[in-house]
Amino acid sequence: MAELLEHLKPLVGEEHIAVREGVVVVSPKNTSEVAAVLGFADRHGVKVRPVGGRTKLGWGAACEAQIELSLLRLNRVVDHPWQDLTCTVQAGCTWQALEDTLARHGQFVALDALWPEKATVGGVCATNDSGALRHRYGSLRDQVLGMTIVLADGTIAKTGGRVVKNVAGYDLPKLMVGSMGTLAVITEVTFRLYSLPLHSRSFTVAADTAAKLAPLMQAIRDSHLAVQVLQMRGDASGFALDVEINAHPDAGQDAMLAEIVVKNGLSLQPGFWLYAERDKLWEHERLILKATIRPNDLASYAQEIVDKDGSFVAQSIGIVYAAFARDETTVRLAEEFRYHLDLQGGTSTVLKGNSEMDPVVGMSNIGPLMQAIKVQFDANNTLNPLVNQTSSQPAI
Amino acid sequence: MLSAQILSEFRQIVGPRGLITAQNQLQTYECDGLTAFREAPAAVLLPETTEQVQAILRLCTRHKVPFVARGAGTGLSGGALPTPGSVVITFSRMTRILNIDYANHQVTVQPGVINANVTAAVAGAGFFYAPDPSSQTVCTLGGNVAENAGGAHCLKYGFTVTHVLEAKVVLPSGELVTLGGKTPDAPGYDLLGVFIGSEGTLGIATEMTLRIVRKPEAVQVLLAAFDSIQAAAQTVSDIIAAGLLPSAMEIMDRLSIVAAEAAVHPHYPMCDGLLIVEVDGPLAEVKLQAAQVLELCRKNGATETRHAVDEADRLLIWKGRKAAFAAAGRLSPNYIVQDGVIPRTALPVVLDKIGQMAKAEKLRVTNVFHAGDGNLHPIVLYNRENPGEEDRAIDLSMRILDLCVETGGSITGEHGVGREKQCSMSYMYAPVDLETMQRVRRAFDPENLANPEKLFPTPRLCGEQSRGHYVPHPVEASGIAEVF
Ligand SMILES: Cc1cc2nc3c(=O)[nH]c(=O)nc-3n(C[C@H](O)[C@H](O)[C@H](O)COP(=O)(O)OP(=O)(O)OC[C@H]3O[C@@H](n4cnc5c(N)ncnc54)[C@H](O)[C@@H]3O)c2cc1C
Ligand SMILES: Cc1cc2nc3c(=O)[nH]c(=O)nc-3n(C[C@H](O)[C@H](O)[C@H](O)COP(=O)(O)OP(=O)(O)OC[C@H]3O[C@@H](n4cnc5c(N)ncnc54)[C@H](O)[C@@H]3O)c2cc1C
Numbered sequence: 001m002a003e004l005l006e007h008l009k010p011l012v013g014e015e016h017i018a019v020r021e022g023v024v025v026v027s028p029k030n031t032s033e034v035a036a037v038l039g040f041a042d043r044h045g046v047k048v049r050p051v052g053g054r055t056k057l058g059w060g061a062a063c064e065a066q067i068e069l070s071l072l073r074l075n076r077v078v079d080h081p082w083q084d085l086t087c088t089v090q091a092g093c094t095w096q097a098l099e100d101t102l103a104r105h106g107q108f109v110a111l112d113a114l115w116p117e118k119a120t121v122g123g124v125c126a127t128n129d130s131g132a133l134r135h136r137y138g139s140l141r142d143q144v145l146g147m148t149i150v151l152a153d154g155t156i157a158k159t160g161g162r163v164v165k166n167v168a169g170y171d172l173p174k175l176m177v178g179s180m181g182t183l184a185v186i187t188e189v190t191f192r193l194y195s196l197p198l199h200s201r202s203f204t205v206a207a208d209t210a211a212k213l214a215p216l217m218q219a220i221r222d223s224h225l226a227v228q229v230l231q232m233r234g235d236a237s238g239f240a241l242d243v244e245i246n247a248h249p250d251a252g253q254d255a256m257l258a259e260i261v262v263k264n265g266l267s268l269q270p271g272f273w274l275y276a277e278r279d280k281l282w283e284h285e286r287l288i289l290k291a292t293i294r295p296n297d298l299a300s301y302a303q304e305i306v307d308k309d310g311s312f313v314a315q316s317i318g319i320v321y322a323a324f325a326r327d328e329t330t331v332r333l334a335e336e337f338r339y340h341l342d343l344q345g346g347t348s349t350v351l352k353g354n355s356e357m358d359p360v361v362g363m364s365n366i367g368p369l370m371q372a373i374k375v376q377f378d379a380n381n382t383l384n385p386l387v388n389q390t391s392s393q394p395a396i
Numbered sequence: 397m398l399s400a401q402i403l404s405e406f407r408q409i410v411g412p413r414g415l416i417t418a419q420n421q422l423q424t425y426e427c428d429g430l431t432a433f434r435e436a437p438a439a440v441l442l443p444e445t446t447e448q449v450q451a452i453l454r455l456c457t458r459h460k461v462p463f464v465a466r467g468a469g470t471g472l473s474g475g476a477l478p479t480p481g482s483v484v485i486t487f488s489r490m491t492r493i494l495n496i497d498y499a500n501h502q503v504t505v506q507p508g509v510i511n512a513n514v515t516a517a518v519a520g521a522g523f524f525y526a527p528d529p530s531s532q533t534v535c536t537l538g539g540n541v542a543e544n545a546g547g548a549h550c551l552k553y554g555f556t557v558t559h560v561l562e563a564k565v566v567l568p569s570g571e572l573v574t575l576g577g578k579t580p581d582a583p584g585y586d587l588l589g590v591f592i593g594s595e596g597t598l599g600i601a602t603e604m605t606l607r608i609v610r611k612p613e614a615v616q617v618l619l620a621a622f623d624s625i626q627a628a629a630q631t632v633s634d635i636i637a638a639g640l641l642p643s644a645m646e647i648m649d650r651l652s653i654v655a656a657e658a659a660v661h662p663h664y665p666m667c668d669g670l671l672i673v674e675v676d677g678p679l680a681e682v683k684l685q686a687a688q689v690l691e692l693c694r695k696n697g698a699t700e701t702r703h704a705v706d707e708a709d710r711l712l713i714w715k716g717r718k719a720a721f722a723a724a725g726r727l728s729p730n731y732i733v734q735d736g737v738i739p740r741t742a743l744p745v746v747l748d749k750i751g752q753m754a755k756a757e758k759l760r761v762t763n764v765f766h767a768g769d770g771n772l773h774p775i776v777l778y779n780r781e782n783p784g785e786e787d788r789a790i791d792l793s794m795r796i797l798d799l800c801v802e803t804g805g806s807i808t809g810e811h812g813v814g815r816e817k818q819c820s821m822s823y824m825y826a827p828v829d830l831e832t833m834q835r836v837r838r839a840f841d842p843e844n845l846a847n848p849e850k851l852f853p854t855p856r857l858c859g860e861q862s863r864g865h866y867v868p869h870p871v872e873a874s875g876i877a878e879v880f
Contacts, residue, residue, distance in 0.1 A: 081739065081741065082637075083633050083636065083637055083740065083741045084739040084740050084741050084770075085636060085740075086739070106639065128581065134580075138554070138558060139580070139581065141586060141589055142554065142558055149832075151832065155828055155831075155832065156828065157828050157829045157831075157832035158825070158826070158829050159829065159832065159833075161737075161804070161805070161806050161824075162739060162804045162805075163737045163738065163739055163769075163770055163804065163805050163806055163809075164737075164769050164770070165546060165550065165555070165737045165766070165769040165770065165771045165806070165809035165810065166737055166805075166806035166808070166809065167543065167544045167546075167555075167593050167806075167808050167809065167810060167811075167812055167813075168806050168807050168808050168813055168817070168821060168824055168825075169813065169821060169824075169825065169830070169833050169851065170590050170593070170594055170833045170836050170837075171544075171557070171589055171590055171592070171593055172590070172832065172833065172836070174557075174586045174589025174590055175585055175586055175587070175589065175590050175836070177586060177589075178581075178584075178585065178586055179585055183585075194641075195638075195639030195641075196639075198639060218499065221501070222522075222610065223610075224610065224612065224613040224677075224678050225678070226677060226678055226681060247677075247678060247680075247681050248680070248681055248684050250680060250684065251678055251679075251680035251681040251684065252680055253678060253680075253681075256678075290581075292577070292579035292580055292581050292582070293579050294497075294500045294578060294579055295499070295500050295501075296499040296500055317580055318579050318580050319580055319581060345577075345578060345579065346579055347577070347579060347581075347582065347583050349583055360583045360584075362583070363582070363583045363584055364573070364574040364575075364577060364582065364584075365572075365573055365574060366573050366574070366575065366584055366585075366587055367584075368571075369567070369573055369587060369839065369840070370584050370585050370587070372838075372839035372840075373585060373587075373835075373836065373839045375839070376835035376836070376838055376839045377835055
């Protein structure tokens with residue numbers, strides 16, 4: 001350890017190194033310092049975990065590293081050419097700080113990540129987080145135009161670009177988003193931006209079973225409404241469908257929505273701030289799964305979760321966040337749920353709560369290819385190595 | 397040359413009708429839309445199933461035979477150009493739409509399906525397939541996926557990559573993998589995202605599941621005439637800054653208006669900067685947005701504005717725009733179409749610079765482009781008969797690309813790198829950036845057999861760089877589709 005500290009001091013300066021619970025926390029100030037630390041670690045077999053806000057380090061699989069590479073000093077919004085609707089930001093910038101900057105020009109990255117005050121741009125990208133805005137704007141992978149990354153061996157590479165249209169070469173930012181810090185450290189990201197919605201209005205429709213909401217959800221998906229969010233949620237107390245419309249009030253869309261709702265034998269209530277619903281799942285110590293299914297199978301699985309004493313928040317495109325209590329019975333029920341899902345071509349990932357469970361169920365046959373990519377990017381398995389595992393299996 | 401033994405093994409896989417070796421027939425596959433480069437393949441294979449593709453690639457890998465996938469051959473960057481000694485694998489016998497799932501807004505297709513056929517298949521139910529390259533009546537989805545093709549409506553709807561959910565891909569080893577999934581956020585690395593746009597260098601897609609989109613309730617097209625391209629470009633920026641998201645925004649300069657007018661008579665106002673804006677969505681919203689767009693056009697000094705009066709008029713306006721490239725032939729005996737991207741706000745400066753560069757070379761450049769995306773298609777006009785003019789035209793077109801890179805843009809927005817722009821890749825990316833891309837390449841294709849000598853600069857090819865004059869693709873020449 002002492003030797004490691006001696007080596008790191010000249011790279012980032014003594015005051016930017018700390019020791020926490022036996023792990024050396026290193027805080028470089030820029031991309032080249034990140035490269036220097038990584039290159040050193042890679043040459044000496046030292047394992048590294050990049051961290052941002054440390055809000056969710058255990059996600060996917062636990063990693064064991066001697067160096068924690070904190071990106072928090074790389075926290076600037078580098079450039080916001082607002083008329084081009086793009087923005088370049090350093091990885092350690094919190095999502096909230098980014099949003100605040102962009103909002104000055106009435107813009108945003110069309111993504112609602114969890115815990116924006118703490119989560120960083122790099123962490124959000126590494127975990128491929130996204131929420132209710134998925135319905136209208138697509139995933140984080142659709143929002144990233146370019147990145148600066150540092151590979152395990154210290155190579156600094158620029159990928160993608162700063163323009164919305166670019167087909168020159170491989171789209172490596174796509175590969176980085178969701179790679180859980182196992183391929184490279186992200187130090188800078190360029191996003192495409194959208195104007196903040198001007199005319200959002202939320203509505204809610206309640207029902208006692210998911211089946212009653214299913215045809216309504218399909219009807220709204222098939223309608224001409226300018227829907228921004230379409231979210232189903234439920235727990236022991238019942239089910240609800242949240243709809244957010246974003247169209248000029250004069251366009252008369254509220255009435256159109258009301259008509260569809262009534263046609264389906266249900267009633268429309270004015271809504272509320274629906275983006276916080278997903279966060280609430282994390283409020284108690286529970287087992288949390290992210291499940292993905294085809295949109296028209298969503299209602300039946302939603303019902304199954306609640307029947308098994310769980311609660312959930314789901315996006316109509318087919319992403320479900322489900323929470324179960326942690327006692328033995330419910331964990332068994334959750335396993336059953338995952339089994340049914342797998343049979344229907346769905347997938348599920350444990351986000352939190354149970355290390356005994358398979359972290360991922362339903363992944364297709366790409367394991368060896370992922371492994372080959374990992375070896376190419378991080379031959380010595382320096383970045384985010386799995387606990388108790390010497391192989392180079394990616395930690396996702 | 398392939399040995400008789402290998403050819404017989406190929407024949408066993410695809411049957412005698414699935415193998416072409418006759419010299420005269422091989423000529424058809426010598427080049428794609430970039431006709432300046434030609435190379436006959438050693439053989440052409442026409443598989444009918446994924447299993448056959450797997451068997452072919454296993455054989456290629458065993459005997460180290462390079463292979464090049466080919467869709468309709470409409471690529472404009474030489475992506476489907478055969479590599480010396482290679483086999484071409486083409487998909488004219490894999491053209492089925494396998495499944496339409498309206499409830500989930502998904503369609504599953506084979507790679508040889510023609511882009512426009514997807515919309516044709518689902519239009520009755522009120523859906524469409526959004527990516528709409530101008531070649532859409534002929535180009536295939538396999539080629540679209542490989543090139544991450546775009547079109548006029550990408551501004552709002554996104555490129556091919558936003559519309560492909562899953563692809564079954566045969567790796568060079570012959571192994572079949574499923575990238576992405578029919579449900580969102582497939583766990584693991586986003587290998588689908590990397591595969592799309594990889595120009596056939598990572599493997600062969602044999603089945604794709606695509607997203608289909610509900611047809612908008614209403615569509616409106618507006619024309620606005622300006623005294624300068626700069627004013628038109630400023631209007632585009634203002635529309636974006638006002639928070640509006642039209643489905644398309646295109647600009648044409650005077651020369652291209654003249655050419656389009658002569659070709660298809662779209663009744664454009666004659667001016668130095670013509671802006672075409674299309675908005676779509678719910679009816680009432682479209683009306684409001686169209687009014688806002690008009691207001692912004694007037695604010696920027698539009699000398700004339702008008703709506704499409706009906707669907708026929710709307711289609712005519714688009715026809716004029718789409719005819720602009722082919723119509724360049726009316727302006728000059730020869731021309732080169734470029735495909736570069738710049739940040740939208742740099743439009744006025746870059747167009748000005750292009751004008752100056754053209755003037756210095758005593759050449760004419762006409763501009764017609766996807767203004768909303770900053771995707772330029774400058775057309776360099778020249779006459780081959782004048783000694784040295786072709787070389788100067790090629791040189792100018794390449795320097796325009798360099799200019800795009802210098803403003804923070806890209807050397808290609810939709811046509812791909814292929815053989816044409818391999819050497820410009822080094823201008824856009826540093827050697828380490830390219831080497832990082834190669835890491836992905838090696839994971840998928842360790843033997844370097846999938847469409848080698850494309851996309852990445854190679855010392856051999858970049859050393860002897862020279863590009864021929866523009867020859868219209870047969871599809872273009874016959875009036876089936878226009879370069880857009
Ligand atoms: C599926 C999912 C489940 C989540 N579950 C929880 C939860 O249970 N509790 C909770 O509090 N939050 C949770 N989150 C939210 C998550 O913490 C935030 O969205 C955010 O991604 C974390 O940012 P961070 O800066 O805190 O990253 P960290 O928690 O510091 O890091 C997260 C991961 O990203 C990697 N990483 C971080 N920065 C970089 C970088 N610059 N380059 C490369 N890799 C990097 C880390 O090595 C680690 O693997 C979840 C998010 C997702 C997508
Ligand atoms: C008149 C005209 C107009 C055009 N307009 C546009 C436009 O508006 N927007 C645009 O983006 N492009 C446009 N293009 C370019 C071209 O049409 C597109 O690049 C198209 O996607 C190519 O499709 P294709 O089937 O012809 O592919 P090909 O030219 O046959 O092949 C293109 C590339 O795809 C690879 N490939 C083909 N099939 C597969 C497969 N199954 N798996 C893996 N790789 C494969 C090939 O190896 C090659 O690298 C235009 C071309 C012409 C001639």
